Amino acid sequence: MAINNINQLLIRNIEALSATRPLLVNIEDQGFISQYLSQHSAANIDSYHTNYAEYKTCQQIQNARVNAHFCVEYVAKTKHDMAIIHFPKSKAEFSFTLEMLAESMTENATLVIVGENKGGVKSAEKLGIDYLEYCNKVDSARHCLMFIGEYKTTLPRFELQKFYKHYQIQVQEKTLEIAALPGVFSQNALDTGTEILLAHLPDIMAGKVLDFGCGAGVIAAYIGTVYPQTKLTLVDVSALALHSAQTTLSLNKLSGELIASNSLSDVRERYDFVISNPPFHQGVKTHYAATEQFLADIKQNLARNGCITIVANSFLKYLPIMQEAIGKTKTLAIKKGFAVYQCYLNNKD
Structure with missing residues (x-):
C-alpha cells in the first residue's frame, strides 16, 4: 500500500x-x-x-x-x-x-x-x-x-448549532431552508450544477428515491417538497453531511432515511429514481474513481424500470460509463460547463 x-x-x-x-x-x-x-x-x-x-x-x-x-x-x-x-x-x-x-x-x-x-x-x-x-x-x-x-x-x-450556516434557496417557485456544517458541499449557497440538475428532473416522480452524495440535502429536500409521495433515502460518506442533510429535511418538514456509505457499500435496496450531483473531490484532491465506481455499480440498486439522473462537469466522461453499465443514456442539458445525463433501466427507445 x-x-x-x-x-x-x-x-x-x-x-x-x-x-x-x-x-x-x-x-x-x-x-x-x-x-x-x-x-x-x-x-x-x-x-x-x-x-x-x-x-x-x-x-x-x-x-x-x-x-x-x-x-x-x-x-x-x-x-x-x-x-x-x-x-x-x-x-x-x-x-x-x-x-x-x-x-x-x-x-x-x-x-x-x-x-x-x-x-x-x-x-x-x-x-x-x-x-x-x-x-x-x-x-x-x-x-x-x-x-x-x-x-x-x-x-x-x-x-x-453555532457552526451551522443557514440560507434559503428559490428553485422553480419553491423556497427551501438549507442548513450545512463546515466542509459540507453546498454549505453557503446553491451550487450551479445542482441548480441545473433540479431543472431537469423526471416530470413525474413517485416511489423510492435515492439522493447519492447528498451533501446538505438540497436535492432530497427539493424532491420531497415537489413530490411529497416519494420516499427519500440520502447517502453520503461524511458524518457532517448526513447531520446537515437531516437538519435540512427537518427544517422543510420532511423525513427520510440517512445512510452512511462508502459509495454504495451500505446501500441495500432498489430505487425507482436515483438523483445525484456526485462528488469528485476527496479532501483537496480531484478524485473521480468513487463516482465512476458508483455509476458502474448503480444498476444493482435500480428498480426494474428505475431511472438515474446525474449532473457533472461536462468534460468528465461519465456518459460512456453509464451507457455501458446501465443502458441507453440521454444528455438532457449542457449548460454553464455542466451536463445532465439520464438513463431509464430497460429503456427500449
Whole structure:
C-alpha cells in the first residue's frame, strides 16, 4: 500500500509522538496505527473519523488497543493527552474541530496538526489563535507541515448549532431552508450544477428515491417538497453531511432515511429514481474513481424500470460509463460547463 505524504511525515516523527491516550482525528491508517502501537507499547488509541470509508478501514484493525469512531461530535470517555489532527479541507472545519475536541483533552495535552501545504495547513497558527496558547511549526517534509500546539485554559463550550450556516434557496417557485456544517458541499449557497440538475428532473416522480452524495440535502429536500409521495433515502460518506442533510429535511418538514456509505457499500435496496450531483473531490484532491465506481455499480440498486439522473462537469466522461453499465443514456442539458445525463433501466427507445 502506498503511504500518503501526511503519514510519511507522522512516521518520521513517531518517536516524538509519545502519549498514553492519543486521539487520531481523520488520520488514514495505512499502517501508521500498528507502527505507533509498536513504538509506544503503553498507548491505547481512539481514532475519530468524519469519513465513513476511513472509519471502516480503521474498524477492521484487529487490536484491543484501538477504538474507531464515526460521528459528528466526538466526546471522549477517557480524556486524551494528545490529539493528532489532519488539517481539514475547510478552514471553518478546523475551528469546528478544535472547539469540539477541547472538552476531550487533558490539561496540557499536546495537539499535533498535520496537513499538505496546498491544503491550507500553513494557516493553522492563524486559525488556531482563539483556541491555542501556541501553534509552532516543528517539521516539514513531502510537501506537508507539522505543527505542535496546546489549548488555552479557558475556551467557549462547544455548541454544534453555532457552526451551522443557514440560507434559503428559490428553485422553480419553491423556497427551501438549507442548513450545512463546515466542509459540507453546498454549505453557503446553491451550487450551479445542482441548480441545473433540479431543472431537469423526471416530470413525474413517485416511489423510492435515492439522493447519492447528498451533501446538505438540497436535492432530497427539493424532491420531497415537489413530490411529497416519494420516499427519500440520502447517502453520503461524511458524518457532517448526513447531520446537515437531516437538519435540512427537518427544517422543510420532511423525513427520510440517512445512510452512511462508502459509495454504495451500505446501500441495500432498489430505487425507482436515483438523483445525484456526485462528488469528485476527496479532501483537496480531484478524485473521480468513487463516482465512476458508483455509476458502474448503480444498476444493482435500480428498480426494474428505475431511472438515474446525474449532473457533472461536462468534460468528465461519465456518459460512456453509464451507457455501458446501465443502458441507453440521454444528455438532457449542457449548460454553464455542466451536463445532465439520464438513463431509464430497460429503456427500449
